[in-house]
């Protein structure tokens with residue numbers, strides 16, 4: 014019997030669940046696939062509906078989590094096997110070699126400065142570049158670098174090794190091996206979040222074809238002071254700052270034709286936020302939001318939209334749209350419907366609120382845990398109304414976006430709920446078994 | 447059979463008195479008729495004269511329409527060449543007469559039911575002579591097997607709120623969230639400010655579109671399905687429009703097609719007769735065809751279109767010759783039948799379901815008798831009609847139906863086609879909506895083009911599910927908007943700097959070709975790119 018809890022996924026939901034349990038004295042293993050915890054929230058600039066700086070409110074939680082005596086944070090790790098049952102799960106975790114000794118590295122990033130290889134930075138949605146030995150982002154936790162083996166010259170042709178020579182603390186270790194550890198836990202919380210859908214196949218929006226069409230997440234990174242452009246909005250075609258922005262909603266969402274019949278539940282609000290932020294950056298930017306329906310359903314959301322309209326001059330147009338381009342200046346032209354008639358309007362940048370989709374890993378994890386997925390590959394609750402955090406398998410719980418679309422406050426609330434359910438199970442099992 | 451016998455009996459009882467219409471020009475022939483009358487010359491009273499201002503006013507559709515309506519013979523009479531009151535109206539009439547004669551022959555109606563004569567104002571006796579002779583000729587031919595049928599009274603139920611509601615359910619229009627995305631892609635809406643696709647659905651949903659007689663928009667849509675390809679909720683817009691047209695047809699409020707109704711008349715004639723047609727004029731000695739066999743080549747109505755548009759020298763039959771040539775090269779001798787009839791596509795898209803069913807029954811019977819296991823099409827519309835509409839009406843068909851582009855791909859993969867060396871040709875490809883969005887075939891023509899050594903495909907801006915429409919469908923909306931759409935498409939094609947734009951549907955070819963013949967609103971060089979049918983291009987690339 015074990016009263017420990019495993020949390021899979023170190024986004025805001027996973028972090029919150031871990032902290033809740035750990036604060037009450039429970040022991041938690043937090044397994045995160047990437048080199049740092051933080052998840053999507055770490056990528057965001059500000060958060061609706063308060064326009065708080067996202068990383069500013071997240072970073073303390075990340076640090077708490079990592080430093081918590083009751084939480085064992087296993088980053089760059091993945092769950093590869095689950096056996097047993099509630100109260101006595103045996104979980105196999107693969108700890109991928111980061112080729113840097115986590116206990117020695119201080120995160121000084123001397124090595125990063127010297128590494129000659131560059132690749133697109135996934136944290137910046139590929140807008141900027143990072144080195145092959147890298148710190149995922151400025152506030153990453155743990156503050157340890159990782160070598161991306163696929164692109165490292167050492168692993169490709171046994172040359173270079175600059176980082177190893179340079180590191181005074183001898184933290185770089187090319188001989189590190191992947192490791193498998195087995196954890197005994199009483200219950201499991203799944204909180205692996207979402208992915209951003211690539212809108213290229215919906216070519217009517219011109220993403221990937223017209224340079225000045227961006228996704229919402231690209232835009233978040235761009236306006237972020239620590240992002241690839243240092244907080245400046247820059248057109249891909251000429252690096253100029255835009256003056257006239259168009260946001261197009263429901264790109265791929267609420268679209269059974271594309272296989273995503275659901276509403277992402279956050280894009281109406283985040284586009285509103287993004288349009289407001291544009292004005293905060295430069296007061297000569299005009300934004301227009303093209304929407305199917307405006308789903309501003311949360312507390313204070315309607316007022317938030319009203320504020321965007323009245324105080325930030327954001328224009329809302331009720332129409333889906335497609336995008337063309339003015340070949341002379343690479344300005345995107347938005348085509349939309351006004352009372353059944355097509356209208357065209359030229360903008361200098363378009364931001365697409367692309368649909369958010371379950372992580373591909375969901376399928377693997379569902380299989381390992383023996384729990385079902387919904388038709389859209391979100392994790393299925395035992396009962397959507399009365400037992401939303403539970404799965405059909407006792408001892409396995411869900412939290413956050415991987416269960417269904419939701420915003421940060423909801424993900425946090427779910428995390429606490431799932432934490433409570435997980436603890437209930439281990440306590441019950443611990444007492445009776 | 448029963449009816450035919452009673453008719454025969456009736457015919458022997460009373461002598462057959464042909465029902466003849468003579469279109470006479472006001473200045474010469476009508477005056478000639480007057481003179482004949484004043485001079486008390488005898489000519490048969492069963493010839494009904496219609497006075498027109500010029501023989502050039504008589505459109506081919508008047509003649510075909512008269513014959514379709516059961517008239518036994520049609521005569522057009524005008525001034526002698528050189529004497530036309532309007533300089534050259536009669537020259538036009540002469541060209542048209544040639545076309546009409548050829549069309550009547552190919553249809554099997556026979557050109558001997560039609561005659562063009564020059565009769566001047568002073569030729570009263572000639573007038574009487576010609577009338578007597580023509581009357582005699584028609585009397586010998588016997589009655590026109592096409593009988594005038596009283597138009598069915600409008601269906602009371604048609605266009606009713608109940609029927610429209612059903613249509614809305616069946617085509618998914620009920621799911622429309624009024625997002626307007628369809629509007630943003632519709633080529634018609636983008637070129638015609640009166641057309642608003644979304645509002646047709648909205649109006650129907652609100653129950654205000656029931657006055658179908660006034661609903662012009664349902665005829666402006668080209669049913670290209672660009673909108674459906676984009677609609678998040680997969681509203682089947684083209685089918686919705688077709689359904690509305692079926693209702694309109696039941697109400698008897700279908701507008702005439704371009705060419706004044708001629709095209710649809712020829713289709714209906716095919717649907718309602720069993721004449722011995724003459725459609726195989728394009729088959730020359732170099733081609734091998736058979737009456738029975740594994741592969742049936744459904745040729746489509748290219749020979750008819752060649753006749754109707756003869757002044758444009760389209761030579762669409764070259765598509766048919768090329769198809770047979772390709773098959774022959776691959777060792778296949780296809781069944782090609784003189785008994786083939788129009789697939790019914792255009793009638794289907796004007797709501798005339800009864801005639802489509804006639805045509806279907808005839809064609810299916812023909813194919814079944816040939817023993818074919820595979821039917822090949824060079825026309826995207828025939829392909830769609832068999833695949834979707836015939837199967838919807840007659841259930842799953844037992845033979846395989848493939849478009850020529852797919853068939854060429856198969857023959858290539860089997861190593862049966864050899865191509866010339868040293869070809870170096872960039873081509874672009876215009877997507878026929880019937881093949882692509884309607885039937886989901888996007889890759890077959892592209893794959894075939896890319897597999898030919900030295901032939902390279904350069905794509906246009908709007909392709910695949912966003913491929914722009916050729917502008918006209920079912921001959922219903924040939925207008926300024928269509929022209930704009932076509933010019934736009936040709937400009938786009940030209941921009942690829944290719945040697946030719948390939949089409950995989952003869953109709954696309956006809957429509958796109960038409961657009962650049964008139965005066966155009968752009969510099970001529972912006973549209974100067976040769977049009978070529980896909981099948982012809984492949985045949986030309988074959989090793990000799």
Ligand SMILES: Cc1cc2nc3c(=O)[nH]c(=O)nc-3n(C[C@H](O)[C@H](O)[C@H](O)COP(=O)(O)OP(=O)(O)OC[C@H]3O[C@@H](n4cnc5c(N)ncnc54)[C@H](O)[C@@H]3O)c2cc1C
Pocket residue numbers: 021022023024025026027044045046047049050051052053054057059060061062090091092204205206207209229230233279283286369372374378412413414415419420421422424
């Ligand atoms: C452009 C944009 C702007 C947004 N703006 C706002 C906003 O202003 N306000 C707001 O409330 N919400 C906003 N959201 C929504 C918000 O991002 C989510 O609600 C929230 O991040 C969900 O958190 P999560 O922990 O469920 O998922 P995530 O943040 O996705 O976290 C999941 C974690 O699991 C990890 N993981 C994935 N697979 C595995 C695996 N197999 N094993 C282990 N770990 C794994 C991931 O690496 C990640 O760290 C925005 C979303 C977008 C796209």
Ligand code: SF4
Pocket residue numbers: 113117118119120121122123124125158179180181182183184185
């Ligand atoms: S590996 Fe060494 S040089 Fe690099 S960040 Fe860590 S301590 Fe610094």
Ligand code: SF4
Pocket residue numbers: 127128129130145146160161164165166167168172173174175176177
């Ligand atoms: S060995 Fe690899 S990670 Fe280290 S500096 Fe060279 S390329 Fe970069």
Ligand code: SF4
Pocket residue numbers: 262263264266267275276277278279280281282305306307308366
């Ligand atoms: S939140 Fe808004 S933009 Fe996002 S899918 Fe829902 S309705 Fe569309």
Ligand code: SF4
Pocket residue numbers: 621622623624625626627628629644647673676677678679680681
């Ligand atoms: S795209 Fe579809 S859902 Fe949207 S308005 Fe058009 S028909 Fe309706």
Ligand code: SF4
Pocket residue numbers: 631632633634635643666667668669670671672673674683684
């Ligand atoms: S079918 Fe084509 S023409 Fe008709 S409404 Fe749709 S996009 Fe427009």
Ligand code: SF4
Pocket residue numbers: 668670826827877878879880881915916917918919920951952953954955957
């Ligand atoms: S002619 Fe071609 S593009 Fe036009 S409706 Fe027919 S298949 Fe479509």
